[in-house]
Amino acid sequence: MxxxxxxxxxxxxxxxxxxxxxxxxxxxxxxxxxxxxxxxxxxxxxxxxxxxxxxxxxALVHEGPLPEAPTPRERVHAVLKLGAVAVLEQHAGTPELRAAAERNDVVVLPGARPAxxxxxxxxxxxxxxxxxxxxxxxxxxxxxxxxxx
Structure with a gap:
């Protein structure tokens, strides 16, 4: 649509x-x-x-650690609430965080880049x-x- x-x-x-x-x-x-x-x-x-x-x-690239939250899904959603749709690999290092990012179409980047x-x-x-x-x-x-x- x-x-x-x-x-x-x-x-x-x-x-x-x-x-x-x-x-x-x-x-x-x-x-x-x-x-x-x-x-x-x-x-x-x-x-x-x-x-x-x-x-x-x-949308932005979130360059720091993902905000603290009870679950990986909530941590990824907290980034989305900031206007970011990409995070850095170094801050999404666990399988759970990567899976949550992937489920939400959030891009995991190997390094920083501008929006x-x-x-x-x-x-x-x-x-x-x-x-x-x-x-x-x-x-x-x-x-x-x-x-x-």
Whole structure:
């Protein structure tokens, strides 16, 4: 199912200029298109639109230890709640943590790297942050995995 995500501002990369009234069309696990909301709605008529307050951009890489929680699944979910969809191998060293990451489509990276960019055909990893930097929503491989109420 195709979904268009839009926010007050969209950044195709966190160091890029914000695009006002921008949007990202997501189909399955991939980004179908990035551009102005009006253009995406014209290209994909009748598509569901999720509107978010704040700034939408690429999901992050969590570079430190995973937050403490009672289970590996909860530790991985805590990372998703921060707007990250990737963790470093050195911090996901147990079989249980790796399995929890894999079940949730969280990428385990061999080393640090900057957050990606929102590009057509790229993996649909998005995060929305409010003005204070709190994560409002995380999309991991096209699936909404966190939404702050």
């Amino acid at each position: 195709l979904t268009i995500h839009t926010a007050d501002e969209v950044r195709v990369a966190w160091d890029a200029e914000p695009v006002k009234d921008g949007a990202v069309a997501v189909e399955g696990t991939r980004i179908a298109a990035v551009g102005p909301l009006a253009a995406l709605q014209e290209r994909f008529p009748g598509t569901r639109v999720r509107r978010w307050p704040g700034t939408l951009g690429p 990606g960019a929102l590009v057509e055909t790229g993996r649909a990893d998005l995060a929305v942050f409010d003005e204070a930097g709190a994560c409002l929503a995380t999309v991991c491989a096209g699936r909404l995995v966190h939404r702050r109420r």
